[in-house]
Amino acid sequence: MERRSVKQKAARLFGQWGVFFKGFLEHPKMVGSIIPSSRFTISKMLSRVKWDECKVFVEYGPGVGTFCQPVLDRLPRDGQLIVIDTNPLYIDYLKKHFRDSRFSAVLGSAADVEEIVRAHGHQNADYVLSGLPFSTLPKGVGPAIAAATYRVIRPGGAFLVYQFSAKARDFMAPHFERIDNGFEPLNVLPCQLFWGWKEPAA
Known part of the structure; x- marks a missing residue:
């Protein structure tokens, strides 16, 4: 029984990595890394979210x-996680893997986040997370995503971005009033972390 459990875990692990790697090979400019983020990056990136105030969390x-x-694991029972990806390979995998009723996987562009959030019955998102490689996206796409993200986030919410390059901050700066910087060395590769805050109205 124990041996079978180990084999099952290994199959899931390599299956996940295999899907990730295949997606990278198909669309290298749309995938930020050849290796998924480390648990240290995940923990640090999510550490500033006020989970008791989070009902809608979006990931690009x-x-x-x-x-x-x-x-x-952190989201309230009445919350919703909406993930958006342009790669049908990833969307198909996620729909099969995550059975949580709070989870929705959408095949589409992050630039259409406002329409996607509204289609799920919400006017705004509390937090938006992105690992998209802004500097390698097609011309005009990065600025469009940053602008749409600012509009969809409620006052007091934030845009969470992790990147290998600090250039991501340049896309955020025209919109977000305050941007906090961080760094996570325990990642392949070490990455820059940004939290762009949409300040509450005065």
């Missing part, structure tokens, strides 16, 4: 769901 480019379970 979830890949094989490295952040999904940690978010669901």
Whole structure:
């Protein structure tokens, strides 16, 4: 029984990595890394979320769901996690893997986040997480995503971004009043962390 359990865990692990790697090979400019984020990056990135005030959490480019379970573990019972990806390979994998009623996987563009959030019965998102490689996205897509993200986030919410390059901050700066910086060395590769806050109205 124990041996079978180990084999099952190994199969799930390599299956997940296999899907992730295949997605990277198919769309290298749309996937931020060849390796999923480390648990240290996940923990630090989510540490500033006020979970008791979070009802709608959105993630761009979830890949094989490295952040999904940690978010669901923290999300209130009446919350919702909406993930958006342009790769049907990842969306199909996520729909099969996550059976939580609070989870929704959408095949689409992050630039359409406002329409996607409204289609799920909400006007705003509390937090939006992104690992998209802004600097390698097609021309105009990065700025469009940053602008739409600012509009969809409620006052007091935040845009959480993790990147290998600090250039992601340049896309956030025109919209977010305050941007906190962080760094996580225990990741392959070490990555920059940003929290862009949409300040409450005066």
